[in-house]
Amino acid sequence: MTERRAILSGSTFEEQIGYARAVVVGDSIYVSGTTGFDYATMSISDDVVEQAEQCLRNIGAALAEAGSSFADVVRVRYLLPDPADFEPCWPVLRRHFLDVRPAATMLVCGLADPRMKIEIEVDARRLS
DSSP states (O other): OOOEEEEOOOOHHIIIIIOOSEEEETTEEEEEEEESEETTTTEEOSOHHHHHHHHHHHHHHHHHHTTOOGGGEEEEEEEESOGGGHHHHHHHHHHHHTTTOOEEEEEEOOOSSTTOOOEEEEEEEOOO
16 A cells, blocks of 8 residues: 655644645655745745745755655646736746746636735656
8 A cells, every 4th residue: 555644844724724735645746735935934925936936945845855856846836816926936937847847837816815926836756
């Protein structure tokens, strides 16, 4: 039987809502939609680019705890309330994904907190 392991980040949302930052099942890693909150302080920037940077720091930490990295990402989903906020984030996203080239989707939707300007979700697969 394949083992299932939950990875928690310390976000208060995980406890309040009842989810894990990431779940590892075999060689697959599923990282929950991750916003730009700094979980140590539960603060969030007003700037969408800074939020994207923090999202990716949070995701990177979850991937590392799973024994993985951005190099293993096979799918990424970007969720934004304002589509005009997406293009300013492209340089940040390119730094992490240009060499990886995961399948990607951008969706325009409401997020749980009006301070949130971007949420990023990834799936990864350790191939080695």
